Amino acid sequence: MIQFIVHRSLTMVLTLWAISIVAFAIIQLPPGDYLTAYVAQLNASGDQVDPATLDALREAYGLGEPFYVQYFKWIGGIFSGDFGQSFEWRTSVTSLIWGRLGNSVLLEGLAVLAMWLVALPIGIYAAVRKYSLGDYLTTVIGFIGLSIPNFLFALVFMYLGFVWFGETLGGLYSPPFEQAPWSFAKLWDFLTHAWIPVIVLATAGTAQLVRILRANLLDELGKPYVVTARAKGLKEWRLILRYPVRVALNPLVSTIGWLLPTLISSSIVVSVVMNLPTTGPLLLKSLTSQDMYLAGGIILLLGALTIVGTLISDLILAWIDPRIRHGGS
Amino acid sequence: MSILATRSVHKHASKAVLLALALGGAAGSAQAFEQAPTLDAAVAAGELPAVDERLPANPLVVEPVDRPGTYGGVWRSGLRGGDDTGWLMRTVGYEPLVRYDRNWEEVVPNLAESFESNADATAFTFHLREGVRWSDGEPFTAEDVAFSLELSADESFPASVPNWMRSVDNPATAEVVDPTTLIIRFEKPMGLFLEQIASVDGVQLVQYQKKHCSQFYQKYNPDADRLAKDNGFQSWAFMLLDRCGLANEITRWSRDDIPSLTAWRVVEPYAGNASHVVLRRNPYYFKVDPAGHQLPYIDELRMRISESVDELTLMALNGEIDYQDRHLTTIINKPLFFDGQEDGGYHLVDNLLSSMNTMTLQLNHNHADPVLRGLFQDKNFRIGLSHAINRQEIIDVVFTSQGEPFQAAPRPESRFYDEVMAKQYTEYDPGKAAEYLAEAGLTEKGGDGILLRPDGKRLSFTIETIAAFYPEWPDMLQLIQLQLREVGIDIQIRTIDRTLYYDKRESNDFDAQVWQGEGGLDVVTEPRYYMPFDPESVFAYKWQAWFNNPASKLAEEPADWAKRQMELYRQIEATADRDEQDGLMRQILAIARDEFPVIGISLPPNGYAVVRNNLHNVASSMKHAWAFPTPAPYDPAQWFFD
Numbered sequence: 001m002i003q004f005i006v007h008r009s010l011t012m013v014l015t016l017w018a019i020s021i022v023a024f025a026i027i028q029l030p031p032g033d034y035l036t037a038y039v040a041q042l043n044a045s046g047d048q049v050d051p052a053t054l055d056a057l058r059e060a061y062g063l064g065e066p067f068y069v070q071y072f073k074w075i076g077g078i079f080s081g082d083f084g085q086s087f088e089w090r091t092s093v094t095s096l097i098w099g100r101l102g103n104s105v106l107l108e109g110l111a112v113l114a115m116w117l118v119a120l121p122i123g124i125y126a127a128v129r130k131y132s133l134g135d136y137l138t139t140v141i142g143f144i145g146l147s148i149p150n151f152l153f154a155l156v157f158m159y160l161g162f163v164w165f166g167e168t169l170g171g172l173y174s175p176p177f178e179q180a181p182w183s184f185a186k187l188w189d190f191l192t193h194a195w196i197p198v199i200v201l202a203t204a205g206t207a208q209l210v211r212i213l214r215a216n217l218l219d220e221l222g223k224p225y226v227v228t229a230r231a232k233g234l235k236e237w238r239l240i241l242r243y244p245v246r247v248a249l250n251p252l253v254s255t256i257g258w259l260l261p262t263l264i265s266s267s268i269v270v271s272v273v274m275n276l277p278t279t280g281p282l283l284l285k286s287l288t289s290q291d292m293y294l295a296g297g298i299i300l301l302l303g304a305l306t307i308v309g310t311l312i313s314d315l316i317l318a319w320i321d322p323r324i325r326h327g328g329s
Numbered sequence: 330m331s332i333l334a335t336r337s338v339h340k341h342a343s344k345a346v347l348l349a350l351a352l353g354g355a356a357g358s359a360q361a362f363e364q365a366p367t368l369d370a371a372v373a374a375g376e377l378p379a380v381d382e383r384l385p386a387n388p389l390v391v392e393p394v395d396r397p398g399t400y401g402g403v404w405r406s407g408l409r410g411g412d413d414t415g416w417l418m419r420t421v422g423y424e425p426l427v428r429y430d431r432n433w434e435e436v437v438p439n440l441a442e443s444f445e446s447n448a449d450a451t452a453f454t455f456h457l458r459e460g461v462r463w464s465d466g467e468p469f470t471a472e473d474v475a476f477s478l479e480l481s482a483d484e485s486f487p488a489s490v491p492n493w494m495r496s497v498d499n500p501a502t503a504e505v506v507d508p509t510t511l512i513i514r515f516e517k518p519m520g521l522f523l524e525q526i527a528s529v530d531g532v533q534l535v536q537y538q539k540k541h542c543s544q545f546y547q548k549y550n551p552d553a554d555r556l557a558k559d560n561g562f563q564s565w566a567f568m569l570l571d572r573c574g575l576a577n578e579i580t581r582w583s584r585d586d587i588p589s590l591t592a593w594r595v596v597e598p599y600a601g602n603a604s605h606v607v608l609r610r611n612p613y614y615f616k617v618d619p620a621g622h623q624l625p626y627i628d629e630l631r632m633r634i635s636e637s638v639d640e641l642t643l644m645a646l647n648g649e650i651d652y653q654d655r656h657l658t659t660i661i662n663k664p665l666f667f668d669g670q671e672d673g674g675y676h677l678v679d680n681l682l683s684s685m686n687t688m689t690l691q692l693n694h695n696h697a698d699p700v701l702r703g704l705f706q707d708k709n710f711r712i713g714l715s716h717a718i719n720r721q722e723i724i725d726v727v728f729t730s731q732g733e734p735f736q737a738a739p740r741p742e743s744r745f746y747d748e749v750m751a752k753q754y755t756e757y758d759p760g761k762a763a764e765y766l767a768e769a770g771l772t773e774k775g776g777d778g779i780l781l782r783p784d785g786k787r788l789s790f791t792i793e794t795i796a797a798f799y800p801e802w803p804d805m806l807q808l809i810q811l812q813l814r815e816v817g818i819d820i821q822i823r824t825i826d827r828t829l830y831y832d833k834r835e836s837n838d839f840d841a842q843v844w845q846g847e848g849g850l851d852v853v854t855e856p857r858y859y860m861p862f863d864p865e866s867v868f869a870y871k872w873q874a875w876f877n878n879p880a881s882k883l884a885e886e887p888a889d890w891a892k893r894q895m896e897l898y899r900q901i902e903a904t905a906d907r908d909e910q911d912g913l914m915r916q917i918l919a920i921a922r923d924e925f926p927v928i929g930i931s932l933p934p935n936g937y938a939v940v941r942n943n944l945h946n947v948a949s950s951m952k953h954a955w956a957f958p959t960p961a962p963y964d965p966a967q968w969f970f971d
Contacts, residue, residue, distance in 0.1 A: 032828045040831040056487040060563055088412055089601045090571060090580050092561075096601035155639060162643045170640035171604060178604050179597075272636045277604055281636035285410055290828065 001318070001325075008314065012307045019303035020078075020296070024071050027292045027299075033063045034087045034290045061087060074293060078300070084293035088286070093297040096282065101301060103172060104278040107194060108263045111201040112256075119206045123213030124245060127221065135214075142207030151269040154200045158274065161196075169196055170275040200270055201263060209252065216248035250321050256313035260306050362388075363622045365400040368612050377612055378466070380623055385460035387442055388623075389616045391967050394946040397618050398626040398969025404944070406653045407633045407641040408599075408606060415955075416655050417582050417599070418529055420630065421591045421608060423961035425531030426455055426474065427523060431963055433850065433952050436527040440469070440535055440590065440615070450518040450905035457509040462613040463538050463588035471511035475503035476539035478513070480546060486566050488575050491530040493519065518903035520910060524854050528956035532576045538588040545569040582606060590615070592625040592966040599634070606632040616966055626969035645939045648673040652947065652968070654680055654938030654959065660728060660801070666939060678947060680936035683954030685740045686846025687732065688805055689858050690714075690792070690928040691868035695885060697837055700784050704769060705841075706888070708925055713765035715754040715928050717816040718809055722757075724931050727804050731934035737858040737927040738918075740849035745914065750922040762816045771817075780817040789819040790840035795827050802843055805930065834870050835883070842867045846929060851956055853901065853914050858929075859921040860894040861887060868927050890924050943970050 035057055058064045062073060077084055083093035126135045161169040177189045220226065221244055229239050268280035275281075279298050286295040318325045364372070364380040371377040408416055428439040438444065441455040461469040478501060481490045493501060499517040506512060515522070526534055543549035545557070547565045557568035574581035581587065582599040589595075593608035608630040616624045635641050642657045644650050646669045658666070658680075670676055692705040704710045720734035734755035739745035766780065771788065773781040780788040792809075794802045806822045813820055825833075833839045844865065848855035857865045861872035871885035876895045878884065887895070894917045901913045938960070940947050946968045953959040 030826065030828065032832045036832055037828040040827050056485070060487055060567070086601070088579075089583070090567075090578070091583070091601065099602040158639065158643060162647060166647060168640065168643045168647050168649060170635065170637060170643070173604070175605065273639055275635040275637040275640045277602065281410070282601070285636070288826070289412075 004318070005311075005315075008311055012311065015307055016300070016304055020075060020300050021071065023299040023303070024074065024292070024296050025067070027287070027290070027295050028067060028070075030290065032290065033058075034061070034292065035063060037289045038087070074296060078297075083297040086286070086291055086294040088289050088291045088294070093294050096294065097279065097297060097301065100277055100279045100282055103276070104264070104267070104280070105305070106190075107172075107197060107276065107278060108201070108260065108267060110194060110198045111205070111263060111267075112259060114198050114202040115205045115209055118202070119209035119213065122206075123210045124217060124240065126210060127214045127217035128240060130218065138210060142210050145203035146207040148203070150200055150204065150266050151273045153203065154197070154270050154273045157196050157200060169193075172197075172276055197267075197270055197274055197276055200274075201267055204266070205259065205263070212252060213248060216251060217244055220244035220247050246320055250317065253313055253317045253320065256309060256316070260309040261302075264302055264306075361621060362617060363620070364612070365610060365623065365626075365628065367400070367610070367628055371612070383462060383466075383613045384617065384623060385458040385462075385615050387458050389439065389442075389458070390619055391616050391624060391964050393618060393967050394948050394963065396946070397620055397622070398946060398967060399971070400622075400626055400628070400969075402627050402970035403629045403631050404627050404651045404965075404968070405631050405633070406650055407635055407644065407656065409638065409641075409656045410634070410636050412579055413634075413656075414577060414579055414582065416632070417606070418532070418577070419655070419958040419961055420965060421593050421961075422532055422576065422581070423529060423958045424535065424590050424592075425526055425528075426457075426534055427527050427531070429527045429957055429962050431948065433954075433957050433962065436523045444523070446523065446905050448905065450520045450522065450903065451516070452512055452514045453519075453522060455511045455513070457511065458615060459509050461590070461615045463590060464594045464611045464613055465538075465541075465588045466613060467538060467540055467588065468508075469535075469538075469590060470508040471505045472508070473537065473539045474511050474534055475505050476543065477534050477537040478503045479548075480537055480542070480569075481533055483548070485547075486569070488566075488570065489577065490533055491525065493522070493525060494533065518905075520902045520904045521854060528854070529958040530577075530956075535590060536576050536581070537573055541588050542569060542573040545572050592616070593627075593630050604634050606630075606634060608632075614966070618967060625966035627965070645675070646673050648675060648941065650675075650939060651941040651944050651970075652938060652960070652965075654678075654936060654953070658937050658939060660731070660934060663937065666937070674943075675939050675941045678938045678940050679950045680938055680953040680959060681742065681850075681950060682933050682936050683740070683848070683850040683855075683952060683957065684846045684933050685849025686735060686737055686858075686929040686931065687728065687933045688799075688802055688843050688930045689737050689846050690809075690841060690843055690930070691858075692841045692928075693837070693839055693867070694869045694888075694926065695837060695871040696840065700782050700786075701790060701840065704771075704782070704788075707769045709765045710769040710771070711925055711928060712754050713762045713769060713771075713816070714813065714818070715762075715925075716756065716758045716765060717762035717813050717818070718928075718930065719757040719812050720755055720931055722812070723805050723808050726808060727801050728931065728934055732931040734930070735932040736925075736929040737846060738922075738929070739852045740932070743850050743852055744911070745852045745918060747918065747922065750918065753922070754925070759816050766816065766818075774817050778814075778817055779819045787819065788817070789821065791821040791823050792841045792843065793823050793825055793830060793833070793839055794843050795830050796824050797827060799845060806843070834864065834867060837870065837883075846933070847954070850952060851954055852918070853910060854956065855954075856898070856914075856917065858927045860898065860917055860926075861891050862898070890920050894920050945969055945971060 035054060039054065062070060074084055085091070086093050086096055089096060122138050126138055129135055158169050161167045172190060172193045174189050177186045180186055226239065226244055229243065267278065268284055271278045271280035272284060279302070283295060283298045286298065362380045362384055368377060372379055406416070406420070425439055426441045427436050427444055430437045440457060440461060442458045443456045444454060446453045457471060463469055478494065480486055481494045482501065499515050499519070502514050504512045504514065525531070545553050545565055545568050547553045553565035557565045560568060562568040562571065570580050574584065574587050579599055582595055585595045585598050589611065592611055592614045594611045595606070596609045597603060597605060597607035599606045610625055610628055614624060618624060633641070633644065638656055642662060645653060645657055645666065666677060692711065694702070694706050696702040696705055724730060724732050735751055736753060736755060738747060738751040770783050771780045775781055775787055782788045792806055794806055796803055803822065803824055810820050810822060830842065844867065846858065848857055848859065856862050861869035861876055863873055863877065864870070866873040869887065869891065871883055872887035872891050874881050875884035875887055897913050897917050901910045904910060936953055948963040951959045951963055
């Protein structure tokens, strides 16, 4: 097990490094750089920048240097905990990211939790009571959830909130709690706001989970060991939960790692629509304005989170499935 | 003009003092001015000087739009995302030395109580109000203005500043005569200087408090660079930007300790992880109402930072926004806001946009391909295109029938309005279009019905647009594409990113681009579609480069008609006489009318603002442009809640 974790950690570091290079390269791909975006914005508002000033800025920001020089500067800074400066905000990247990253992790963590809590029982029920009214009902609702785009769902929620309750359902905190330190009151305030985005984010994933779990479980339920256990007089629910469900969970658990990136990318649009203070809108903005250190920093951290998620999913897998734990021998 | 304005201010001021004295005398004290009750405690505790000591001897008296107001309240509005300094400039930031009056016709005193220029417009004298103070209580003097100019003109200070501050061929110098008198001199005439510094850019001249900012300036403090590096900045300039901010950037609002002269000052800064920006009254603000009450009436501004226009729209519908005319007040949203007035407790106020067009279609007169260049420079070709566009259809489909066909020409409200120029070639007439295209040498059609160019190739060119700025453009272009196909012209539409859009101008890598119609009211200062004037004159990018700097590598000698316009414009800059300027401008416009360089589509429908019903003294119709940063010229300091 220890060897397994060490081995995985090494590959994780290499993967992260690869992510950092690719991310940095992709951010550099569009024509121009932050300064051209900046000049475009100034020109549109009637201001002009003279070329000498631009050259001075370009030199100060190190934008004129070749790609690999810029990359090593950036990555070298990261090793000492300095993610560089955001051009647009004129402040350090770390000060911008931390608070929002916390909100992102919290929100997406809650969404994953909600997905599993809802999908597990429904999936099991739908498999055990195949073709019952309940099975069809959950299937229909699930597919509706799957087919409505997240952002539209968020918009509909906001609209209904306005029409029915006269509330503007934006943001994650009420004004008095925005800058307050964490407390139970603040946590409660967060939860009263967070349930909507959590529902929006969890719907599509829940439907997927239900269908996968139902299919896997149906495969298992007819197998001889289940029949044997039943013949020996084991209680039905205990029997199902103990063996077939554990086996059926295998494919689900191994995709937890993929779940995170999907959630993150879908939550960007939802965050923009609902004005949630997560990393999503910040990332989108930094990509459009070519604020490359900010964008690179966010992508790197999200990449790291995904890799950690994959590790966690592997560990859980080893824990629930003895075949993996014992190396298939 | 300036003398009149000064006299009227004096009159108001003396009236106010007399009135206040009469009131104060009745109360048995010699207090000339009144302050907001929220400041009473601080004054009583000795944390703040008395109101008479905070105000200048001759404060600016602001005439209420409707009636004198009462103190208090919070003005709620919305900011879009991370760099929406525009809204802050338009609500709070606009406090230049001199300003525009509410009709956008004259330059009137603001921080300066009077001003005059010499006959050839090379020296401008400003007399500042005695006793104006920064928000930290320090006196505001001519030294501060001279310092702002000196810093802005410094090449080693990497900041975007208005062009005149760093002009190579006509540099500005400031002479401090005494603490309240300042002369700004130029080598060559600057006939439009007062207009320039009365516009939104004028705040650059009064934004740095010398005492606070000079400690970060290498010129004044030899240790500034070391100080900056100790604090983790690359150089003194970056630390100065961080500590003092720049008027047209977020840095101006991202700290709460930058001395300012505005009616409200930052208390919760505009930072990356903030969800609100909060500004509170500046106890040293230099304006009063006619009864001597120190302005502003409103205590606090609270701006929601939102990435989501939908959220802001819902907030406004829900009555959670007191005044806003940005982001959410789109053409598409107007029916929604109109229907929601009663439930939301707000009403709509007209904004007269300075823009004269929903879309200016600019063909690249400096195209690298000689055949296309020849066509685009041929007036007959452009007239043919113009007649082939069915403007009424576009107005009906895209703008719910709001507006009228209009070329790139001054608006009907402008003193430069010329009906011929505004309406020529706007009637939809495919027959006429074909005649003019034939005149331009386009007679042969290929098998697919598309005209053949003089060199025998199929006539096709690409019109570039961006979607983010004005979502109607792609829709309009799709209609134009179908209409032009009818007369045998094939256009391709390419929607690209804004950065690339600007990049392609520099590299001369485009056939045609579109933008809106700036310069509908500010004709003299913004003639970008009437002549090759600045980098926004996309139809002749190389010619405008020649006009602004013949030595630049982009520059190309313009056609004779454009050269003539440029000569005339230089003459406008060389005179301080308004009537003479207007006469010269009319000549420039006459050339534009004859040459027809840019094709317009339609007059934009009026903009609008959402105003809560309990907010008063908001002008009922406001002009609106970037240079005239509405609502600031209509004095939000005298708005009040009941």
